[in-house]
Amino acid sequence: MKIWQKNASQVPEFIESFTVGRDQEFDTLLAEWDVLGSLAHTQMLASIGLLTSEEFAAIRRELTAIYHEIKAGNFTIDPDEEDIHSHIEALLTKRIGDTGKKIHSGRSRNDQVLVDIKLFLRNETLGIVSHVEALFKQLQLLSEAHKHHLMPGYTHFQLAMPSSFGLWFGAYAESLVDDMEMLLAAYKVINKNPLGSGAGFGSSFPLNRRMTTELLGFGELNYNVVYAQMTRGKTEKILAMAMSSIAATLGKFSMDVCLYMNQQFGFIGFADELTTGSSIMPHKKNPDVFELIRGKCNRLQALPMNLRF
Numbered sequence: 001m002k003i004w005q006k007n008a009s010q011v012p013e014f015i016e017s018f019t020v021g022r023d024q025e026f027d028t029l030l031a032e033w034d035v036l037g038s039l040a041h042t043q044m045l046a047s048i049g050l051l052t053s054e055e056f057a058a059i060r061r062e063l064t065a066i067y068h069e070i071k072a073g074n075f076t077i078d079p080d081e082e083d084i085h086s087h088i089e090a091l092l093t094k095r096i097g098d099t100g101k102k103i104h105s106g107r108s109r110n111d112q113v114l115v116d117i118k119l120f121l122r123n124e125t126l127g128i129v130s131h132v133e134a135l136f137k138q139l140q141l142l143s144e145a146h147k148h149h150l151m152p153g154y155t156h157f158q159l160a161m162p163s164s165f166g167l168w169f170g171a172y173a174e175s176l177v178d179d180m181e182m183l184l185a186a187y188k189v190i191n192k193n194p195l196g197s198g199a200g201f202g203s204s205f206p207l208n209r210r211m212t213t214e215l216l217g218f219g220e221l222n223y224n225v226v227y228a229q230m231t232r233g234k235t236e237k238i239l240a241m242a243m244s245s246i247a248a249t250l251g252k253f254s255m256d257v258c259l260y261m262n263q264q265f266g267f268i269g270f271a272d273e274l275t276t277g278s279s280i281m282p283h284k285k286n287p288d289v290f291e292l293i294r295g296k297c298n299r300l301q302a303l304p305m306n307l308r309f
Helices: 013-020 023-047 053-071 084-104 109-145 165-190 209-215 225-230 234-261 288-306
Strands: 150-155 158-164
Touching: 023 053, 023 084, 023 109, 023 209, 053 084, 084 109, 109 165, 109 225, 109 234, 150 165, 158 165, 165 234, 234 288
Parallel strands: none
Antiparallel strands: 150 158
């Protein structure tokens, strides 16, 4: 039986398949974060007397072992389990007995899911920042190296005034700075702890939400337990809006590259191995990489409109 089932009636397989979809595939991405959330939660439960020191030691030992299995790639979700949360709890209970069931004390699946998603998004956001920072530095280097290399400036695709490649590269570097401002704002929204909000109405246990906030490295709390649940979907949309800003910069830059490679402009060129040809015109050098980036950036810019909360 699934956790949510109230009797032994079997849900038809086609119904379960339709409603579950690729959930287990996505849940695997949350596995390590679910363990880290449980480690922090159980440490807090021990601090308020809801777990003995022996129980917490056993839980911590086995959760740490599960975490290392996940990081090593030796972890799969049992298809009979409902999700990553129930699978880890069942795995823990199998290894240490009924003590494993206590990790859910004072928690709802709702705030557990929120914590997992926020920890995952926070980590992914830091990865985006690292990549954008590397691109920014490269554009700044190119801007400085080519500040005296002249190119024509255009308005309305008409020749306008003299410009330089330095200005062109620098423009996109500064555009990324503004994009990072949006990403920083999204990060601040992500970096708030919903754990302890339960299903949106808190818990009757004297949970120490400040403690789990510190243990999980969150910058602040989601104070209102109702609002904590309202952030589900909102957090993702705010991050998607920041990502769409970066995508707009990259898409525009890619369009410039494709245009400036055109023989009628001929401002830049790439080595043969970085381009493709044509079956009927082998002399062609197509900027496929930048054409694909431009296309994918269009999809990213549309992403916020596909998310609801």
